[in-house]
Amino acid sequence: MLIYKIFRADEWATLQADGDTVGAPIDVTDGYIHFSTAETVVETTTKYFAGIEGLVLLAIEADGLEPLKWEPAREGVLFPHLYRKLRMDDVVWAKPLPLVGDSHQFPDLT
16 A cells, blocks of 8 residues: 655655655654555645645555554544654655645546
């Protein structure tokens, strides 16, 4: 199962340059890397990244990703949280999330 991480351009550049990352500022504050599922990633983007250009959507294979925990967040929905650095070799693919009007345009999430 693929899970998704939204990064700003500079956060994506850091992961590419360094090979791993502790994530975005919210990830550092919370002590784990936040991910979304295919069912929640659009809402996450709307809620936390509205109007931001230059976003990149990363797809990560959840199966075998350790230590990954599914924990309740918004309205009790389970979200995947990674309790280690995200490594470049965890990334299955990365695609831009262009901003068209007021909405980000998502690629096929498979």
